[in-house]
Amino acid sequence: MFRIESDRARFREIVRGRVRRDLKKYLSSGELIGRAGNRVVSIPLPQIELPRFRFGQNPSGKGGAGEGGGEGQGNGEGSAGEGLGSAGEEPGRHILEVEVELEELAEMLGEELELPNIEPRGSKEIEGDGGRYSGIRRHGPDSLRHFRRSYRNALRRTIASGLWDPEAPRVVPERDDFRFRMRKTSPKPDASAVVFHMMDVSGSMGREQKEIVRIKAFWIDTWLRSQYKNLEVVYIVHDAAARTVDQETFFHLRESGGTKISSAFELCLSMIQGKYRPEDWNIYPFHYSDGDNWSARDTELCISMLRDEILPRVNQFCYGQVKSAHGSGQFKKDLDAALGEEEALVTAGINDREGIPDAIRAFLGRGR
Amino acid sequence: MRLKSELPPELKYQAVVTEAAAREAGLDFFDVVFEVLDASDVNGVAAYGGFPVRYPSWRFGMEYERLEKGREWGLSKIYELVINNDPTYAYLVRSNSLLEQKLVMAHVYGHADFFRHNVWFAPTNRKMLDTMGEHAVRIRRYIDLLGQETVEEFLDIVLSLDTLVDPYLPLREHSHPAETRSVHTSASERARRALDALSLSTVPEEPPPEPSLGSRADLPTYDVLGFLSEFAPLDGWQRDILEIVRAEAYYFAPQRMTKIMNEGWASFWHSRLLTGGILDDSEILDFADCHSGATSCPPGQLNPYKIGLELYRYAEATGEDLFQLRRVHNDVSLTHKLVDESFAERVLRPILAPAGQGQEEEPDWRELKAATLRNISWGGLPQIELQAVDLEGEGELTLVHHHDGRDLKVGAAQATLLQIERIWKRPVRLRTTLDERDSWILVRDGAGSVVDIQGSDEAGGASDENLRNTA
Numbered sequence A: 001m002f003r004i005e006s007d008r009a010r011f012r013e014i015v016r017g018r019v020r021r022d023l024k025k026y027l028s029s030g031e032l033i034g035r036a037g038n039r040v041v042s043i044p045l046p047q048i049e050l051p052r053f054r055f056g057q058n059p060s061g062k063g064g065a066g067e068g069g070g071e072g073q074g075n076g077e078g079s080a081g082e083g084l085g086s087a088g089e090e091p092g093r094h095i096l097e098v099e100v101e102l103e104e105l106a107e108m109l110g111e112e113l114e115l116p117n118i119e120p121r122g123s124k125e126i127e128g129d130g131g132r133y134s135g136i137r138r139h140g141p142d143s144l145r146h147f148r149r150s151y152r153n154a155l156r157r158t159i160a161s162g163l164w165d166p167e168a169p170r171v172v173p174e175r176d177d178f179r180f181r182m183r184k185t186s187p188k189p190d191a192s193a194v195v196f197h198m199m200d201v202s203g204s205m206g207r208e209q210k211e212i213v214r215i216k217a218f219w220i221d222t223w224l225r226s227q228y229k230n231l232e233v234v235y236i237v238h239d240a241a242a243r244t245v246d247q248e249t250f251f252h253l254r255e256s257g258g259t260k261i262s263s264a265f266e267l268c269l270s271m272i273q274g275k276y277r278p279e280d281w282n283i284y285p286f287h288y289s290d291g292d293n294w295s296a297r298d299t300e301l302c303i304s305m306l307r308d309e310i311l312p313r314v315n316q317f318c319y320g321q322v323k324s325a326h327g328s329g330q331f332k333k334d335l336d337a338a339l340g341e342e343e344a345l346v347t348a349g350i351n352d353r354e355g356i357p358d359a360i361r362a363f364l365g366r367g368r
Numbered sequence B: 001m002r003l004k005s006e007l008p009p010e011l012k013y014q015a016v017v018t019e020a021a022a023r024e025a026g027l028d029f030f031d032v033v034f035e036v037l038d039a040s041d042v043n044g045v046a047a048y049g050g051f052p053v054r055y056p057s058w059r060f061g062m063e064y065e066r067l068e069k070g071r072e073w074g075l076s077k078i079y080e081l082v083i084n085n086d087p088t089y090a091y092l093v094r095s096n097s098l099l100e101q102k103l104v105m106a107h108v109y110g111h112a113d114f115f116r117h118n119v120w121f122a123p124t125n126r127k128m129l130d131t132m133g134e135h136a137v138r139i140r141r142y143i144d145l146l147g148q149e150t151v152e153e154f155l156d157i158v159l160s161l162d163t164l165v166d167p168y169l170p171l172r173e174h175s176h177p178a179e180t181r182s183v184h185t186s187a188s189e190r191a192r193r194a195l196d197a198l199s200l201s202t203v204p205e206e207p208p209p210e211p212s213l214g215s216r217a218d219l220p221t222y223d224v225l226g227f228l229s230e231f232a233p234l235d236g237w238q239r240d241i242l243e244i245v246r247a248e249a250y251y252f253a254p255q256r257m258t259k260i261m262n263e264g265w266a267s268f269w270h271s272r273l274l275t276g277g278i279l280d281d282s283e284i285l286d287f288a289d290c291h292s293g294a295t296s297c298p299p300g301q302l303n304p305y306k307i308g309l310e311l312y313r314y315a316e317a318t319g320e321d322l323f324q325l326r327r328v329h330n331d332v333s334l335t336h337k338l339v340d341e342s343f344a345e346r347v348l349r350p351i352l353a354p355a356g357q358g359q360e361e362e363p364d365w366r367e368l369k370a371a372t373l374r375n376i377s378w379g380g381l382p383q384i385e386l387q388a389v390d391l392e393g394e395g396e397l398t399l400v401h402h403h404d405g406r407d408l409k410v411g412a413a414q415a416t417l418l419q420i421e422r423i424w425k426r427p428v429r430l431r432t433t434l435d436e437r438d439s440w441i442l443v444r445d446g447a448g449s450v451v452d453i454q455g456s457d458e459a460g461g462a463s464d465e466n467l468r469n470t471a
Helices: A004-021 A021-027 A031-036 A062-071 A102-113 A145-161 A207-227 A247-252 A261-272 A298-315 A330-339 A353-364 B009-024 B041-047 B056-073 B100-116 B130-147 B148-160 B169-175 B187-200 B225-230 B236-259 B259-278 B283-293 B306-319 B324-326 B331-336 B341-352 B364-380 B410-424 B457-466
Strands: A040-044 A096-102 A131-139 A180-186 A192-200 A230-238 A240-243 A284-290 A317-322 A343-348 B032-036 B080-083 B088-093 B385-391 B397-399 B428-434 B436-444 B448-450
Touching: A004 A021, A004 A102, A021 A102, A021 A353, A031 A207, A040 A102, A096 A102, A102 A207, A102 A353, A102 B100, A192 A207, A192 A261, A192 B148, A207 A230, A207 A247, A207 A284, A207 A317, A207 A353, A230 A247, A230 A261, A240 A261, A261 A284, A261 A298, A298 A317, A298 A330, A298 B385, A298 B397, A317 A330, A317 A353, A343 A353, A353 B169, A353 B457, B009 B032, B009 B100, B009 B259, B041 B056, B041 B080, B041 B088, B041 B410, B056 B148, B088 B100, B100 B259, B100 B283, B100 B324, B130 B148, B130 B236, B148 B236, B148 B410, B187 B324, B225 B236, B225 B385, B225 B410, B236 B259, B236 B364, B259 B283, B259 B306, B259 B324, B259 B331, B306 B324, B306 B331, B306 B341, B324 B331, B331 B364, B341 B364, B397 B410, B410 B428, B410 B436, B410 B448
Parallel strands: A192 A230, A192 A284, A284 A317, A317 A343, B032 B088, B397 B428
Antiparallel strands: A040 A096, A131 A180, A230 A240, B080 B088, B385 B397, B428 B436, B436 B448
């Protein structure tokens, strides 16, 4: 193998080390979110270059035309007369961006926060990729011909038909003698999960509160995605009424008005009863708010809905209370008081960005 | 990857035709060996600086990743690579069109002639392909014995400093061997000893010798790597690695000094040879397209292909002996010699001071020339000189940045000085100009600081004291 591949592997290893080291920082900043694609996240790593003496940009540079020169020096040392490059070959001083697979990022997250793997309780059986050539059939391509079986059949037929001559033990196979290997697929359970992100978007949830929710949702999704092959995410926003929205809207919507948390719970529940039935899905509802609710009556309603309808159907229900200037924080207290015993309920208070890792650990640390 | 693969017949034929045309035109070179590689293998070789084998380093992997990404996204493409070696090795990209291969071959013969005859390449190691392989073996052995992390850490420090060499030193030594600073024992001999010491003894290393210089240090010098190799308190294997990096740095240094001349020469000849009979009529348009791509020069970028090509054409028009020029000059001296008002106005102005940029004052042609020279002088790098060692005191090293109007990037400079300190194990300082003020960048005990010494008599006095020059 070409040796450069091992240098590349080493480079990637170093990069992973850096990312791991800085994970705490990423955990409480939104930096990575905009950089995540479907499968990979690209992370800027300015500090990986070797330090060297180089020119900075000083405005006081003498000689008017000087700045025009730019850094057209190309590859410097490395280029042994390389070139005829088309335009754009100049490496310039770009910040290096490295791509890390989301799965790998999740793995780092798991190690950093010591998250246990989740035991899927899903029962939805679909045909997995798993399959082996363990079957036998009468037709098939030559490449799959099972020699021993074919020969045995031919031998058996030869003997049975009395053509067998021990002096001249010749066996001529006929078409019917041939046997071929066959791929047998074995159904493998495939766990599916759905995440409900519900957020209070009433007037008291400010920009910073939403940013915290956004960061948390990103990491939670990243983790769950690594645990379940098939993860669906539903975004629900509510003030006095609830509706499902797309991701973009979820994080940027700014509503005002009252707060009726039960509206979101109702919508979530109806989806669980409809599309995301607990027999087929691992269900993770998350709700984020600043703890204010419209009335104590509505909170009552929420609690009874959780206890009687939602909690029995879901893997875990998480409530994250983001501290805001106006929020009372009452809802968490009410939930804890009424449902503190319930195993499937986790509540966490988040004061600021620093609190995000702890909240993530609280939510995902139970391995449910 | 193996060298010495057989060229496909049509390329082989092309190589023979092109070589004959090149010799006919007066070019002269070592044998040229062409290798055909896939695009990603060419990127691998390019990441290794043109060589099939280098010592292990993540830095090459990073460069490879960058090149591969550029290729996958269609941003950049390497057409060819040439190694200064005897025989001269050149790589062709398998996926290139026949026309592109013809162009590359002619281009390669230009480089090959330049490598052989330009005086700055005279002292370079012409068996570098083998030497790189030996270096790789040595460093791999250190890795086996000491572990990857240990070796890598030291290698990274030294690689940080691999531009701190004196590009004029090899030619000086080459032409006046008597003056050569005695290179102690030969490099290979010392390598053997270093390896022996490692593999034989588990006994504790002797304490590193004090940096005792006596009067032997030849200061000031630009050859910071050479100085460190000789006087820094290093283990045998560290010294050997430093020597390896230094040898490779000196091998590459002339390429930095002659980028314009080298690319210009190759472009001049590929253009002349191809349009002088190698191409048939149907290929001319494609050739022109390809050629103009390589020599395109957007405002603000001094494309060496373009500048070099224009310089040689200008020289030819004014009756200069081209072969003589390519023999004796480097980028700076050639630019200095050839650029006059007419050249500066025609070629440099559109690049450096394009019309319609709303500059208050149009620069004079002399300013354009000066800006160009500043850009290419010292291979485009800051000029850093090791000036003094404080013999009586702590053994502090003093370096000087010869400021040419462009400030250093302070953070990077400090980080680099820290690397020197880690090798020298004593304080290091660098004198430079920051925001038009005379300044020190100091490094001591793993921490850096910046001191403005202008207007501060105390600091100024102290610095003069410390600037004891042992030369």
